[in-house]
Amino acid sequence: MKSYLAAAIQMSSKPDLENNLVEAEELIELAVRRGAELIGLPENFAFMGKEADKANQASEIALKAEKFLKRMAQRFQVTLLGGGFPVPVNDEPQKAYNTALLVAPSGQELARYRKVHLFDVNVPDGNTYQESSTVMAGTELPPLYVSDIYGKIGLSICYDVRFPELYRHLSDKGADVLFVPAAFTAYTGKDHWKVLLQARAIENTCYIIAPAQTGNNYERRYTHGHAMIIDPWGVILADAGEQTGIAIAEINASRLEQVRRQMPSLQHRVFG
Numbered sequence: 001m002k003s004y005l006a007a008a009i010q011m012s013s014k015p016d017l018e019n020n021l022v023e024a025e026e027l028i029e030l031a032v033r034r035g036a037e038l039i040g041l042p043e044n045f046a047f048m049g050k051e052a053d054k055a056n057q058a059s060e061i062a063l064k065a066e067k068f069l070k071r072m073a074q075r076f077q078v079t080l081l082g083g084g085f086p087v088p089v090n091d092e093p094q095k096a097y098n099t100a101l102l103v104a105p106s107g108q109e110l111a112r113y114r115k116v117h118l119f120d121v122n123v124p125d126g127n128t129y130q131e132s133s134t135v136m137a138g139t140e141l142p143p144l145y146v147s148d149i150y151g152k153i154g155l156s157i158c159y160d161v162r163f164p165e166l167y168r169h170l171s172d173k174g175a176d177v178l179f180v181p182a183a184f185t186a187y188t189g190k191d192h193w194k195v196l197l198q199a200r201a202i203e204n205t206c207y208i209i210a211p212a213q214t215g216n217n218y219e220r221r222y223t224h225g226h227a228m229i230i231d232p233w234g235v236i237l238a239d240a241g242e243q244t245g246i247a248i249a250e251i252n253a254s255r256l257e258q259v260r261r262q263m264p265s266l267q268h269r270v271f272g
C-alpha cells in the first residue's frame, strides 16, 4: 500500500438524474485536478427524490449510474465509488437494492455492496422514513476490495454506520480504509454523524472516507453535509462543511502503521 490522496464528494442531489450526473462529473474533475486517486460519491448521487419517484425510474437510474461510474473512472483514471443507487430486483419489480459500486480506472467493477440496514425511522423532527417500502435489504456482509496500491477497502452505506459489527467484520478481514457514503438527515446528522464516523475510525484503526449529501434535496428533505475524511486516530483530516464540494486528504500508509502500533486495540480483543 502506498500513500495517496482520497476525496469524499459532497453533493446536493435532486430528483433530476441527468443534472446530478453533470454535477457529479464536475466534482470528480475537481477532485482529480487536486490529485485524488480514490474518489467517493455519496448515497443517492444519481437521484434523490421521493421514494415513489425513485422507484419508478430505478431501471433508468441503475443503467445510467453504472455507465457513468465506469466512464468517469476510465476518463480520469481513478478508482471511483458510487455510494448508493437503486438497482432493480429481478423477480420483484417494485423493489430495488440500494447499491454501492466500486470501479477501477479500467472501468472494471471491483466490488459491489447492497445496503443491509434500511432506514425505517420516525425522526423526531416530524419526518418519517420508510426505506424498506421501495428498497430490498441486502443479505450479505459488505465486500473488502484488496488493492496493492490503495490498501484493503471496505464498503458500507449511510445508516449502516450505526451497526459497528459490520465494520468489525471488515477490520477483522484486514480493512485499512472504510467507505461510508451517506445522505444523513440534517436532524440526526448534527448530533450523530461525526461521532459515529470517528468511533468507527478509532475502534477499527482505519481511515474513513465519508462522501455526503447536503442541503435541501427536495421538498422537506434536508441533509447534513460534512463529507469528511478521518484518520485511524479519529482526527478529522478534511470536512466539506455545508456547501457542495469535496473533502480531500492523504491516506498515509505509515500513519496507519504508526497508529496501530500506538493503539493496538485490534490485537487486544478478548471476545470475538
Ligand SMILES: O=C(O)CNC(=O)[C@H](CS)NC(=O)CCC(=O)C(=O)O
Pocket (backbone or CB within 6 Å): 043, 044, 048, 049, 050, 051, 119, 129, 130, 131, 158, 159, 162, 183, 184, 185, 188, 189, 192, 221
Ligand atoms: O431519503 C432519501 O431520499 C433516500 N434515502 C436515504 O437517504 C437513506 C435511506 S432513507 N438515508 C439514510 O440511510 C439516512 C440515515 C440517517 O440519517 C441516520 O442514520 O440518522
